Amino acid sequence: MSLTKKTPTIQDVAQFAEVSTATVSRALSRPERVSEATRARISEAVRITGYTPNQSARSLRQKTARTILVALPDIRNPFFSTILDAIEREAAARGYGVLVTNRFSGDDSGRRMRDYFLSNRVDGLLLFDGAVDLRHLRMLANDQSPMPLIVVCEEIPHAPFHTVKTDNSFAAERATRHLIDLGHCRIGHIRGPEGNVLTGERAGGFGKALAEAGLSCHPDWMLPGRFTMESGWAAAQLFMALEERPTAIFAANDESAIGFLSGLRQHDIECPRDISVVGFDDLTVASHIWPRLTTMRQPREALGRIAAGALIDLAEGAPRSRMPMYMVLSSELIVRGTTARLPRPSRPGGPV
Amino acid sequence: MSLTKKTPTIQDVAQFAEVSTATVSRALSRPERVSEATRARISEAVRITGYTPNQSARSLRQKTARTILVALPDIRNPFFSTILDAIEREAAARGYGVLVTNRFSGDDSGRRMRDYFLSNRVDGLLLFDGAVDLRHLRMLANDQSPMPLIVVCEEIPHAPFHTVKTDNSFAAERATRHLIDLGHCRIGHIRGPEGNVLTGERAGGFGKALAEAGLSCHPDWMLPGRFTMESGWAAAQLFMALEERPTAIFAANDESAIGFLSGLRQHDIECPRDISVVGFDDLTVASHIWPRLTTMRQPREALGRIAAGALIDLAEGAPRSRMPMYMVLSSELIVRGTTARLPRPSRPGGPV
DNA sequence: GAAATCTCTGCAATCGATTTCATTAGTTTC
DNA sequence: GAAACTAATGAAATCGATTGCAGAGATTTC
Numbered sequence: 202m203s204l205t206k207k208t209p210t211i212q213d214v215a216q217f218a219e220v221s222t223a224t225v226s227r228a229l230s231r232p233e234r235v236s237e238a239t240r241a242r243i244s245e246a247v248r249i250t251g252y253t254p255n256q257s258a259r260s261l262r263q264k265t266a267r268t269i270l271v272a273l274p275d276i277r278n279p280f281f282s283t284i285l286d287a288i289e290r291e292a293a294a295r296g297y298g299v300l301v302t303n304r305f306s307g308d309d310s311g312r313r314m315r316d317y318f319l320s321n322r323v324d325g326l327l328l329f330d331g332a333v334d335l336r337h338l339r340m341l342a343n344d345q346s347p348m349p350l351i352v353v354c355e356e357i358p359h360a361p362f363h364t365v366k367t368d369n370s371f372a373a374e375r376a377t378r379h380l381i382d383l384g385h386c387r388i389g390h391i392r393g394p395e396g397n398v399l400t401g402e403r404a405g406g407f408g409k410a411l412a413e414a415g416l417s418c419h420p421d422w423m424l425p426g427r428f429t430m431e432s433g434w435a436a437a438q439l440f441m442a443l444e445e446r447p448t449a450i451f452a453a454n455d456e457s458a459i460g461f462l463s464g465l466r467q468h469d470i471e472c473p474r475d476i477s478v479v480g481f482d483d484l485t486v487a488s489h490i491w492p493r494l495t496t497m498r499q500p501r502e503a504l505g506r507i508a509a510g511a512l513i514d515l516a517e518g519a520p521r522s523r524m525p526m527y528m529v530l531s532s533e534l535i536v537r538g539t540t541a542r543l544p545r546p547s548r549p550g551g552p553v
Numbered sequence: 554m555s556l557t558k559k560t561p562t563i564q565d566v567a568q569f570a571e572v573s574t575a576t577v578s579r580a581l582s583r584p585e586r587v588s589e590a591t592r593a594r595i596s597e598a599v600r601i602t603g604y605t606p607n608q609s610a611r612s613l614r615q616k617t618a619r620t621i622l623v624a625l626p627d628i629r630n631p632f633f634s635t636i637l638d639a640i641e642r643e644a645a646a647r648g649y650g651v652l653v654t655n656r657f658s659g660d661d662s663g664r665r666m667r668d669y670f671l672s673n674r675v676d677g678l679l680l681f682d683g684a685v686d687l688r689h690l691r692m693l694a695n696d697q698s699p700m701p702l703i704v705v706c707e708e709i710p711h712a713p714f715h716t717v718k719t720d721n722s723f724a725a726e727r728a729t730r731h732l733i734d735l736g737h738c739r740i741g742h743i744r745g746p747e748g749n750v751l752t753g754e755r756a757g758g759f760g761k762a763l764a765e766a767g768l769s770c771h772p773d774w775m776l777p778g779r780f781t782m783e784s785g786w787a788a789a790q791l792f793m794a795l796e797e798r799p800t801a802i803f804a805a806n807d808e809s810a811i812g813f814l815s816g817l818r819q820h821d822i823e824c825p826r827d828i829s830v831v832g833f834d835d836l837t838v839a840s841h842i843w844p845r846l847t848t849m850r851q852p853r854e855a856l857g858r859i860a861a862g863a864l865i866d867l868a869e870g871a872p873r874s875r876m877p878m879y880m881v882l883s884s885e886l887i888v889r890g891t892t893a894r895l896p897r898p899s900r901p902g903g904p905v
Numbered sequence: 906g907a908a909a910t911c912t913c914t915g916c917a918a919t920c921g922a923t924t925t926c927a928t929t930a931g932t933t934t935c
Numbered sequence: 936g937a938a939a940c941t942a943a944t945g946a947a948a949t950c951g952a953t954t955g956c957a958g959a960g961a962t963t964t965c
Contacts, residue, residue, distance in 0.1 A: 208671055208673075210921055210922080211921065211922060211923095212922095220944075220945085221945045221946075222922075222923090223923080223946080224943085224944060224945075225922095226923055227924095234942085235944085239943080251671075253671035253672050254672060254921085254922070255613070255673045255920085255921050255922065256672040256674045256922095257609050257610075257920080257921080258613050258673075258950090259921080259922055259923075260609035260950095261610050261613050261923095261950045261951065261952085262923045262949070262950050263922085263923070263950085266609065275638075276634055277634045277638050278634070279634060282628055282629045282630070282631060282634055283629050286628045286655055289653060289654060289655050290655065293654065293665075298654075298669075299654075300620070300650050300651060301641060301651055301653055302641060303638055303641050303645075305645070316605050317650075319560055320605050320606060320608040321607045321609045321951090322608045322609075322650065340603075430838065430841035431841070433841075459841055459842070460841050463842055463843040467843060486782065486838055489783070489785075489786065489808075489812050489815050490811070491819060493815070562951055563952060564951075572914075572915085574915090574951085574952075574953090575914075575915060575916080575917095575953080578952065578953055578954080586912085586913080588913060588914090591914085606951085606952070607950085607951050607952065609950085609951080609952090610920090610952035611953075613919095613920045613921065613950090613951085613953095614919070615953070616920075
């Protein structure tokens, strides 16, 4: 036992088991190619020495990092946490590590991601950030070997990337129809940030549902938002200032819905008595505020699991078709306490 | 231009600039040791070839991964997201990547963390999970070179690790005193999960504040919790079943406070009219529910930034003292809408 | 003006694994 | 029983950077 106990290498194992390093390597990666006796000796040697393969050396030789990169626009958004959990779980199960990056203040995030690839630190990228500058990333892909990249919960126009997302437009339509079915005909919308693809999709579905019901939306009822609780609160202030107010609101996500509801309660507007609200996402907190938030649930666990699994398949050279994969998961309406049938004082015979 | 455009290596740069690889390496890491003319030629060559150093090769040679590992007990908890953001920011600024792992279903998380070290994938560990099996980790540290590990927002008894945390006990005391100052004398507590260090610290501070005010806490008023909204909701049901109810509650964290409040509203208990509630953490959502939650704010951004900075210092071999670092940040009482002066019908001359 | 010092650069070893190729021994085939 | 396989193993090259050492010039010192 020496004083300076170094971390054991494959050399140490080989020496201990009285075989060559080649045999040790094989015993560990393809055990069936090594005789049973040798394999047993090597297992023992590994146990005794406490050997763990050096990932840097392996990466260098094999040109794979066994790591994926997750690029988020804003880690702080709780929407991502469940997805991240699922990604980490799936990746770990397949022996991969998960590196995370947040959108950088400057617009050099594209360069950073490219460098992660070029420096052989990651094998694939899950991109949740539609606003990233793609020029740097494009150069990584060529027709021979497309870069393992999956865009998740986002869409990048005119760029042929693999995509895993939900049916935003359809889900928004469904959410809006729920309000219509409850008898509402003055329905407003809290939008997401301008320029965001999801904002467009959800506002589009909202508009479509209204149109199909023969309703229209007063321009003043399209309230600006930024997917944050803060912006939902601000929307409530705008709402209060309206001359004629809608009786229902479809918020582009749960956070703006929650902020909106708080903003209204401050002014003694009661939900669902005075207004119905539908959110989008089904954050954990959505079912733990009161009234509990009616919302479109996105299958976040599945999104993360499927995206991570597909990315690793890609990175490990799964047979790739010429077309980029485009996977759409469906959302589910969760009716809770923030939506109610519109009382119609003018007509008799309302709901019991 | 060949068909198979490989990623450029230091060899390519050296060839292009007509120098040796040694000179290229030096030009990039210690520019002052290379003549200006050569440096310029090399910069140009790097630009033209689009060279990025291969991190695997560098890691192998330098035995350094330029990556830190963040081990969380539950990524989904929004408490961590802001901290994670700060960590990522600090790490990125210093050229480090951030790997995240969640607690594993089995109890092999200790082994996984050890393997991350042993396989040379990470240079340091930020440990947020007090429940990890430390046997595997201990063997990494020896007196010559203590493992770069910082326990954050947690404490591991009888283990001499560097620690960055907040003044939980004192903060709990402060929160409780706030309730006492408002005239409450029947005060209950929603506890964290049993066996958790933070649970003990916060319950301890709570008890201390009561004792100092000459108050005592009915055992039935110590409601069990698990730091989740779900458990806060459950606590509300227990609360409703009490024969004699407290007029104020100090919840061990915001999530249980939020769940508790929702649970009460379901039963038409109004806050702060009927009960005052103080939380702990100041999650983003705490100020966006209504009434806005009074809470002890933990400096999460600072926690993350400081812990990450200190860890990287450690990993880069900062002069280490014999004693483990023990850094305690202070929390701040944020008074919002869920706490109010207790009306005292019996005594005249209350607050205006 | 010789010795000492400094600046710049290249050669070659090194990090620790994987993998190609060659070799030996044992087994099957006809 | 010779030819043709098959299985098990080792020697050595390889991945792409960093770095100790040495040497060539240039500059300073006395």
